Amino acid sequence: MATNVEETYLYSSPTTFKVSSKDGEIFDIDDSFINQSKTIKNMLNVLDIADNHMPIPLQNIKGTMLNAAIVFCKYHKNDLLSIPDDEDEDDFERDAYEPRRSDDISEWDKEFIKQFTVEEGTLFDIIMAANYLDIKALLAVGCKTIANMVRGKNSDQVRQMFNISYDPPGEGLNTPRNSVTSKESGDNQLLTTQEKESRCKTPSPELMYD
Amino acid sequence: MNNIGQNNNSQLHVHYQNNPDEINGNRRPRPTSAQHQHHSTTSTSRQNGHTSSSQLNTTAKLEQSILRHETDNTKSNTSINNSKSNTSINNNNNNNNNRSLNSKGKNRLYSTWTPLQDEETNAKLFDERKTLVIKWFDKWTDEQRRFALDELMTQCRPKQLTFTRNLLTKKFPALHQDFTRSFPRVLSLYIFSFLDPRSLCRCAQVCWFWKFLTENDQLWMPKCLRFGWTPRHTPSSYENAVWKRVYGSNIQALQTMPIRDNQLYNTHRPQNALHDSEYDKHDRSNLSSRQNTNRSNSGRHHHNHSMLNTSTGSTSSKQKNIQPPWRANSKFPTDTLRFNYLDNDDTVLETLIARNRKYSSQNYNTSTAHESDHEKERRRSRTKDENNNSYREKRRSQSLSARGSPSPSSRPYHDKTSGEREFGIATLTGNHSFTIRPQSTMANRPDLPRPPSSQKVKYSSSKTFGSEIPNRNWNTTNDEYDD
Numbered sequence: 093m094a095t096n097v098e099e100t101y102l103y104s105s106p107t108t109f110k111v112s113s114k115d116g117e118i119f120d121i122d123d124s125f126i127n128q129s130k131t132i133k134n135m136l137n138v139l140d141i142a143d144n145h146m147p148i149p150l151q152n153i154k155g156t157m158l159n160a161a162i163v164f165c166k167y168h169k170n171d172l173l174s175i176p177d178d179e180d181e182d183d184f185e186r187d188a189y190e191p192r193r194s195d196d197i198s199e200w201d202k203e204f205i206k207q208f209t210v211e212e213g214t215l216f217d218i219i220m221a222a223n224y225l226d227i228k229a230l231l232a233v234g235c236k237t238i239a240n241m242v243r244g245k246n247s248d249q250v251r252q253m254f255n256i257s258y259d260p261p262g263e264g265l266n267t268p269r270n271s272v273t274s275k276e277s278g279d280n281q282l283l284t285t286q287e288k289e290s291r292c293k294t295p296s297p298e299l300m301y302d
Numbered sequence: 303m304n305n306i307g308q309n310n311n312s313q314l315h316v317h318y319q320n321n322p323d324e325i326n327g328n329r330r331p332r333p334t335s336a337q338h339q340h341h342s343t344t345s346t347s348r349q350n351g352h353t354s355s356s357q358l359n360t361t362a363k364l365e366q367s368i369l370r371h372e373t374d375n376t377k378s379n380t381s382i383n384n385s386k387s388n389t390s391i392n393n394n395n396n397n398n399n400n401r402s403l404n405s406k407g408k409n410r411l412y413s414t415w416t417p418l419q420d421e422e423t424n425a426k427l428f429d430e431r432k433t434l435v436i437k438w439f440d441k442w443t444d445e446q447r448r449f450a451l452d453e454l455m456t457q458c459r460p461k462q463l464t465f466t467r468n469l470l471t472k473k474f475p476a477l478h479q480d481f482t483r484s485f486p487r488v489l490s491l492y493i494f495s496f497l498d499p500r501s502l503c504r505c506a507q508v509c510w511f512w513k514f515l516t517e518n519d520q521l522w523m524p525k526c527l528r529f530g531w532t533p534r535h536t537p538s539s540y541e542n543a544v545w546k547r548v549y550g551s552n553i554q555a556l557q558t559m560p561i562r563d564n565q566l567y568n569t570h571r572p573q574n575a576l577h578d579s580e581y582d583k584h585d586r587s588n589l590s591s592r593q594n595t596n597r598s599n600s601g602r603h604h605h606n607h608s609m610l611n612t613s614t615g616s617t618s619s620k621q622k623n624i625q626p627p628w629r630a631n632s633k634f635p636t637d638t639l640r641f642n643y644l645d646n647d648d649t650v651l652e653t654l655i656a657r658n659r660k661y662s663s664q665n666y667n668t669s670t671a672h673e674s675d676h677e678k679e680r681r682r683s684r685t686k687d688e689n690n691n692s693y694r695e696k697r698r699s700q701s702l703s704a705r706g707s708p709s710p711s712s713r714p715y716h717d718k719t720s721g722e723r724e725f726g727i728a729t730l731t732g733n734h735s736f737t738i739r740p741q742s743t744m745a746n747r748p749d750l751p752r753p754p755s756s757q758k759v760k761y762s763s764s765k766t767f768g769s770e771i772p773n774r775n776w777n778t779t780n781d782e783y784d785d
Contacts, residue, residue: 189528194496213479223489235489238481239496247507254480258509 109136110147117155118147124169125162130226150224157214157221164204164230171229194236194243201233208234210241210253482511490515499525499549517543525549 522545
């Protein structure tokens with residue numbers, strides 16, 4: 093909490109601020125990040141933070157994700173103006189209902205997004221971070237990547253990719269109540285035992301999450 | 303760790319004693335004499351006696367130690383091996399470490415599963431049994447392993463279950479998590495908005511939540527409105543997947559019908575289709591035949607099939623009403639540039655139509671052949687279609703005006719400017735002008751000429767010098783938009 097009176101900058105001046113992530117890492121952010129992240133921009137506008145030494149806590153973002161976002165913003169600091177605004181209603185040349193393209197990710201972005209994977213959940217983390225920081229370009233890149241993954245896959249592959257549990261009708265949890273008989277498969281055995289228990293007693297709250 | 307291990311052992315014991323037939327698939331022949339031994343340590347060691355003699359040695363020494371545990375206090379053992387690895391089994395000849403028992407241990411001296419409270423001996427015993435279990439586990443088939451794990455899980459306390467869950471999450475950290483559960487709905491919809499209809503339908507098969515998300519009207523409405531498809535009725539707020547159904551039914555109708563009968567009244571094709579001249583021709587001929595049908599059908603009957611003009615009545619009457627080309631409707635209909643009929647008074651409209659008929663019959667001589675031909679066709683198509691199609695027009699103008707594309711102007715019908723009547727000719731000669739995209743901008747600009755009203759056609763035949771100036775004006779502006 094060192095307060096230096098002489099360091100009262102407006103945020104628009106080329107200065108750096110410090111942000112701290114969830115796990116306590118502290119990063120320096122500069123103009124490129126502030127201009128692209130509307131959350132930070134608004135925060136600096138509203139809060140009028142003049143203290144350069146106290147890091148802004150960003151409790152929702154892991155340090156690695158914040159670092160990646162800063163790298164992304166540094167690379168994209170120049171093409172800020174070329175991002176089309178979705179809320180632009182005055183553009184009559186634009187087809188309002190044109191389907192959104194998801195194959196227009198630039199090469200650098202492709203390489204950038206490759207370090208995040210679905211398997212470890214980091215791709216979702218970076219999207220959540222971009223959503224929280226309100227970085228439109230990063231959010232678009234992440235979402236397009238996920239959309240490209242989903243496209244062209246059938247439902248089984250999608251389920252496998254995102255580990256979505258699904259019981260087809262009549263099986264598993266969707267087994268009709270009156271036909272709980274001894275099924276030899278191991279998975280069904282477990283579920284039927286659960287069902288037996290839940291029918292004997294009042295349903296326990298843990299079953300609600302299954 | 304010890305607690306869990308003992309649990310495992312007891313579990314194994316129960317399993318083994320209660321239903322010994324469950325492990326039928328064990329490939330190793332099991333001596334039946336060992337089944338009902340009281341000490342299952344000895345039984346287990348006898349079972350595997352031929353594989354490891356050192357284990358038998360350990361258990362024998364353990365039994366000995368049980369018997370003479372009180373007198374063995376003085377026995378010293380220098381090689382203390384605390385590690386729970388296999389070395390303890392290999393070296394356990396020297397490792398029989400018997401310490402003094404506390405009082406608690408004395409009480410439980412002859413218990414089956416905790417014969418000694420001596421920590422190191424117990425650890426060794428546990429180790430031995432654990433390796434036995436693991437050895438057995440290795441030999442089991444997949445089904446047996448699952449069964450054993452299932453039994454183990456049912457024996458576990460909740461604390462141990464949470465421990466295993468933590469182990470699992472450490473091993474598979476947030477594996478393949480479903481983003482729709484962790485993201486806010488806006489983000490999920492944003493992701494789905496990048497997908498094409500086919501992928502969306504596949505996603506709807508994934509699970510119920512994905513179905514709920516991908517059938518969202520917000521996703522399907524732009525896809526429908528892009529082609530000008532709207533639902534036939536106003537959906538109630540409790541209906542879901544309205545726009546998806548609209549899209550599906552339209553696509554289905556498009557694909558099942560031959561192109562001749564493709565009576566898509568919707569002139570609002572996708573923009574890229576305009577490049578296909580053949581498709582264009584087809585569409586225009588369809589349009590003209592469609593107008594024939596409209597004439598024969600009542601307006602009420604017509605708007606019953608609002609999306610596609612295919613009913614049995616319409617097809618039969620269509621074939622009856624096909625006209626020779628010199629009598630048929632215009633192949634290049636100009637009435638696609640429409641007015642907003644909602645703004646018109648019906649009586650005014652009717653008088654205009656009547657007057658238009660009268661004047662058009664008079665003006666055939668004076669106008670040039672090309673112009674009169676087009677005008678005649680245009681007038682006919684308009685006057686006849688206006689009544690029938692007014693309801694449909696209404697619908698389309700509503701649906702289209704939302705998107706800021708060729709929506710009809712909201713100007714009154716009988717708005718007289720000198721440019722308007724020239725505009726009619728301009729659109730007639732430049733056939734493709736109805737495809738101009740930004741017509742709403744045109745309609746909003748007061749300096750631009752208005753679309754033709756049918757009343758003013760009579761002026762167009764008798765051109766004066768003064769009326770040619772706005773004509774030139776219009777052509778220049780029109781060229782701007784065409785480019």
